[in-house]
Amino acid sequence: SYDQKTSEARGDDDKGRHTTTSRSFHRLPMGGWLIDTPGMRELQITDLRRGLNSVFSDIEALADQCRFSNCSHETEPGCAIKTAIEEGTLEVDRLKRYHKLLREELYNSETLAEQRARTRSFAKIVRSSQKIRRSLTGKD
Numbered sequence: 001s002y003d004q005k006t007s008e009a010r011g012d013d014d015k016g017r018h019t020t021t022s023r024s025f026h027r028l029p030m031g032g033w034l035i036d037t038p039g040m041r042e043l044q045i046t047d048l049r050r051g052l053n054s055v056f057s058d059i060e061a062l063a064d065q066c067r068f069s070n071c072s073h074e075t076e077p078g079c080a081i082k083t084a085i086e087e088g089t090l091e092v093d094r095l096k097r098y099h100k101l102l103r104e105e106l107y108n109s110e111t112l113a114e115q116r117a118r119t120r121s122f123a124k125i126v127r128s129s130q131k132i133r134r135s136l137t138g139k140d
Contacts (some may be wrong), residue, residue, distance in 0.1 A: 048105040056098045062090065 007019040012066065019038075022074075025033040053060055059081065067078025084090035110116070 048101060048108070052098070052101055052105065056094075059090070059095060059098050 006020050007017045009016055020036055021038055023038065024036045026036065027121070028034055062080040062084050065080035066073070066076070066077055070077050071081075073079050073081040078115055081090065081095065085095065
């Protein structure tokens with residue numbers, strides 16, 4: 001049982017209301033943990049690489065066996081990861097989770113300059129596509 005104050009969801013959009021005002025940890029009956037962090041919309045994990053190497057050591061070891069050191073594990077011949085998936089010794093979902101965490105680590109470890117460059121690059125693409133759309137539709 002938790003001693004957390006709760007409130008009803010808002011009537012207009014059925015979303016929750018901020019009720020708690022202090023952070024807390026709660027052990028769940030099935031063995032996990034619930035972290036209540038009022039006001040926080042996102043919790044980023046940084047410096048994840050060492051943990052990934054440990055948890056996904058099987059994938060790291062397979063990647064080391066690939067024919068090419070820069071193997072993307074997509075179409076290259078001699079890819080140990082593709083072979084493991086085909087043989088059923090590596091689950092596709094496990095590889096997807098590994099790749100998702102690698103992307104998250106890359107995103108979370110970007111410097112401020114790298115974040116700004118990525119944002120500028122994306123904004124440039126958006127402006128370019130808007131310009132093309134306007135030229136095709138004849139709208140300014």
